[in-house]
Amino acid sequence: MARLEIIAEKERLYRYSSLSSQLPAANYTATLRARDDGAGRALVEWSSEFEPTAGAPGNDPLKAVHDCAQAGLDNRKKTSGL
DSSP: OEEEEEEETTTTEEEEEESSOSSSEEEEEEEEEEEEOSSSOEEEEEEEEEEEOOOSTTOOHHHHHHHHHHHHHHHHHHHHTO
16 A cells, blocks of 8 residues: 655656555655656656565565566556557
8 A cells, every 4th residue: 555645747756655565665655757768758767765674585675676666667568558
């Protein structure tokens, strides 16, 4: 479950925080921003801040968060037809 913190239409960004998650991360906040890449396409940046927590043995919190973000971007690309 997440809470939307900021919507900034002019800057083309939004920020949310995680209220509960399966990720090994506490105090998770993420920002998504779309920028023009200069070639008529959008470049999407997804950044996050969090505190790593203990997860399953061998579960690297940074890799888990990265993989989750990548899956989200991949899914968005697939569902947008790009």
